Amino acid sequence: MSILVDENTRLLVQGITGSEGSFHTRRCIEYGTKVVAGVTPGKGGSSFDSVPVFNTVEQAVRETGANASMIFVPPAFAAEAILEAAEADLTPVACITDGIPTLDMVMVMKYLKGRKTRVIGPNCPGVISPGKCKVGIMPGDVHMPGEVGVASRSGTLTYEAVAQLTELGIGQSTCIGVGGDPIIGTTPVDVLQLFEKDPGTKMVVLIGEIGGVAEQNAAEFIKQMTKPVVAFICGATAPPGRRMGHAGAIITGSSGTAKEKIAALTAAGATVAPSPAEIGVTAKKVLESKA
Amino acid sequence: MKIHEYQAKQVFASYGIPVPKGGVAATPAEAKQIAKDLGDKVVIKAQAYAGGRGKAGGIKTASTPDEAEQLAGQIIGMRLVTHQTSPEGVPVDRVLVEEAAAIERELYLSIIIDSAAGSPVIMASEAGGMDIEEVAAKTPEKIIKAYVDPVTGFQTFLGRRIAYSLNLEPDLIRPATQLVGSLFRAFKEKDCSLVEINPLIVTSDKRLLALDAKMNFDDNGLFRHKDYAELRDPKQEDALELEASEHNISYIKLDGDVGCMVNGAGLAMATMDIIKQMGAEPANFLDVGGGASEEMVAKAFSIMLSDPKVKAALVNIFGGILRCDIVAKGMIAASKQLDIKIPMVVRMRGTNVQEGMQLLADSGLPVILAKDLKEAAEKVVAARKN
Numbered sequence: 318m319s320i321l322v323d324e325n326t327r328l329l330v331q332g333i334t335g336s337e338g339s340f341h342t343r344r345c346i347e348y349g350t351k352v353v354a355g356v357t358p359g360k361g362g363s364s365f366d367s368v369p370v371f372n373t374v375e376q377a378v379r380e381t382g383a384n385a386s387m388i389f390v391p392p393a394f395a396a397e398a399i400l401e402a403a404e405a406d407l408t409p410v411a412c413i414t415d416g417i418p419t420l421d422m423v424m425v426m427k428y429l430k431g432r433k434t435r436v437i438g439p440n441c442p443g444v445i446s447p448g449k450c451k452v453g454i455m456p457g458d459v460h461m462p463g464e465v466g467v468a469s470r471s472g473t474l475t476y477e478a479v480a481q482l483t484e485l486g487i488g489q490s491t492c493i494g495v496g497g498d499p500i501i502g503t504t505p506v507d508v509l510q511l512f513e514k515d516p517g518t519k520m521v522v523l524i525g526e527i528g529g530v531a532e533q534n535a536a537e538f539i540k541q542m543t544k545p546v547v548a549f550i551c552g553a554t555a556p557p558g559r560r561m562g563h564a565g566a567i568i569t570g571s572s573g574t575a576k577e578k579i580a581a582l583t584a585a586g587a588t589v590a591p592s593p594a595e596i597g598v599t600a601k602k603v604l605e606s607k608a
Numbered sequence: 609m610k611i612h613e614y615q616a617k618q619v620f621a622s623y624g625i626p627v628p629k630g631g632v633a634a635t636p637a638e639a640k641q642i643a644k645d646l647g648d649k650v651v652i653k654a655q656a657y658a659g660g661r662g663k664a665g666g667i668k669t670a671s672t673p674d675e676a677e678q679l680a681g682q683i684i685g686m687r688l689v690t691h692q693t694s695p696e697g698v699p700v701d702r703v704l705v706e707e708a709a710a711i712e713r714e715l716y717l718s719i720i721i722d723s724a725a726g727s728p729v730i731m732a733s734e735a736g737g738m739d740i741e742e743v744a745a746k747t748p749e750k751i752i753k754a755y756v757d758p759v760t761g762f763q764t765f766l767g768r769r770i771a772y773s774l775n776l777e778p779d780l781i782r783p784a785t786q787l788v789g790s791l792f793r794a795f796k797e798k799d800c801s802l803v804e805i806n807p808l809i810v811t812s813d814k815r816l817l818a819l820d821a822k823m824n825f826d827d828n829g830l831f832r833h834k835d836y837a838e839l840r841d842p843k844q845e846d847a848l849e850l851e852a853s854e855h856n857i858s859y860i861k862l863d864g865d866v867g868c869m870v871n872g873a874g875l876a877m878a879t880m881d882i883i884k885q886m887g888a889e890p891a892n893f894l895d896v897g898g899g900a901s902e903e904m905v906a907k908a909f910s911i912m913l914s915d916p917k918v919k920a921a922l923v924n925i926f927g928g929i930l931r932c933d934i935v936a937k938g939m940i941a942a943s944k945q946l947d948i949k950i951p952m953v954v955r956m957r958g959t960n961v962q963e964g965m966q967l968l969a970d971s972g973l974p975v976i977l978a979k980d981l982k983e984a985a986e987k988v989v990a991a992r993k994n
Contacts, residue, residue: 337899337929393831415898418799418829419721423758426726442928454929456958471874473926476958477981497873499723526874529723551878554890592885593878594982
């Protein structure tokens with residue numbers, strides 16, 4: 318089992334003909350994802366490799382039965398692309414685009430309330446259920462099917478964590494990068510809730526970072542979880558008050574520090590890896606102790 | 609993106625938000641002239657991207673134009689060091705000279721995006737003029753919050769709620785409501801990540817006045833506001849950081865001597881963390897970004913190496929959207945222009961890693977290869993000692 322994406326996912330790619338869109342669409346197809354349609358306004362009627370391209374999401378869904386989307390549209394148009402996918406009830410919608418104005422996302426999140434669509438990101442690597450379906454830009458070959466769920470606020474640090482798990486023979490049910498922007502469609506807590514309910518997930522690895530309160534909120538939920546959680550928080554050495562690439566990663570007061578997050582997670586019963594190089598071994602120890 | 613107080617006040621004034629009379633001066637003589645024109649006591653305020661200016665000697669009061677000239681002479685040219693700046697501080701090359709207001713009450717007003725709520729929030733407090741984070745931490749009940757629905761936009765009732773909650777007298781309710789509305793309009797139209805007035809004062813003759821002004825723009829919204837380029841004051845930013853940001857690279861200079869170039873902010877922070885755990889200090893945070901080109905990687909690589917403190921460097925790339933071969937090509941291109949004397953450890957994984965490693969091997973660059981994060985950190989810390 319897995320969450321959000323699997324062998325039943327019929328993926329549509331918005332912005333399929335751009336340089337990033339086309340590169341990563343090919344990687345997804347190679348991985349085995351059923352990419353059934355692409356959308357690029359003005360290029361409808363053509364095809365990308367063997368994937369038919371449409372002018373609108375509505376038409377693409379009508380003709381191909383697409384049920385999920387991956388977005389590579391440039392920042393100025395990406396918020397609207399999310400709305401177009403949501404209007405067609407696609408879910409999940411993984412928005413890879415980095416650089417969407419925050420106020421555009423405020424409007425998007427308001428539109429999504431009460432709708433069927435779950436947005437992952439923006440500014441995220443996407444979601445993968447190893448061996449089944451890859452919807453995003455993560456390198457597929459570091460993953461391995463299994464029973465550990467991975468939820469992360471980072472992109473490349475997620476790959477790092479997953480690679481460590483795979484090297485130790487620990488497979489993953491689903492891995493999700495929720496994105497580094499101030500406003501995101503799916504929070505770490507949302508992902509923990511999905512993993513808690515998924516019978517195919519035995520344990521969760523949570524990768525967090527400085528700034529905001531997402532990990533403190535996650536800690537509150539971890540208290541009620543039946544499944545063990547292994548966590549790592551990056552940014553202990555980051556100087557306060559500076560933006561570290563992610564808009565979310567700003568320490569604005571005492572509530573956003575690595576120290577405080579680690580304390581909250583530990584108090585909630587999660588096992589926190591002491592170093593980014595020890596995420597895999599920490600997960601292994603916890604798995605063995607529960608076996 | 610940050611701007612100066614005087615620039616933020618110009619924006620405020622264009623939205624009808626009352627600000628003190630005054631002008632900006634780059635020389636003591638100009639400051640004297642502004643003080644003379646104002647014709648009364650003036651306040652001279654250092655213009656710098658830093659809070660805590662008062663305590664650092666950047667804000668002074670002058671009773672006469674001559675005193676204004678003399679005090680402006682002390683402030684212009686100083687390096688302002690506050691809790692928000694680096695130990696070297698930031699340069700001050702302009703002062704704002706303003707009428708000294710007679711203060712009856714000091715209030716606080718700001719607008720930010722509440723990530724958890726997914727909407728802008730207006731915050732106000734009767735405890736203005738103080739460190740608001742401390743107020744929020746110790747006495748959260750003193751902070752009034754009003755969330756703005758993105759569909760309906762700002763509504764007058766929200767402004768009234770704030771105005772009444774601040775216990776303003778009846779004659780000030782309407783102007784305060786209007787002021788909050790104008791501030792929200794500025795926040796939205798200018799794509800801000802923060803607007804703050806601390807303090808917003810009630811003068812002794814019962815007027816509202818924005819005594820201070822802070823306005824930060826959402827970096828993701830800059831493409832909609834090409835005119836902001838001329839508001840930027842490059843002297844307030846570290847030269848290397850500025851050069852990096854012009855190439856869309858996130859670079860932050862730190863105090864250590866191990867340079868690092870990484871893709872992705874999370875992995876970059878984790879790389880800094882492990883360098884520290886191995887007993888060394890990172891010289892920088894550097895995220896080359898997801899969609900980096902060969903040119904951007906080359907630029908990032910030379911920026912990292914142009915910090916003279918760097919004694920060893922670690923390149924840690926986990927290819928996803930960024931391909932390892934692009935990184936290798938960028939490093940090779942940059943090293944042709946540079947005379948690299950320091951040891952360099954490279955760890956690569958992910959998309960097109962074979963191609964990347966092959967390119968590095970063929971280039972003859974003297975790099976130390978590492979198979980994983982731990983080994984990379986160990987090797988770079990060891991190499992630094994040799």
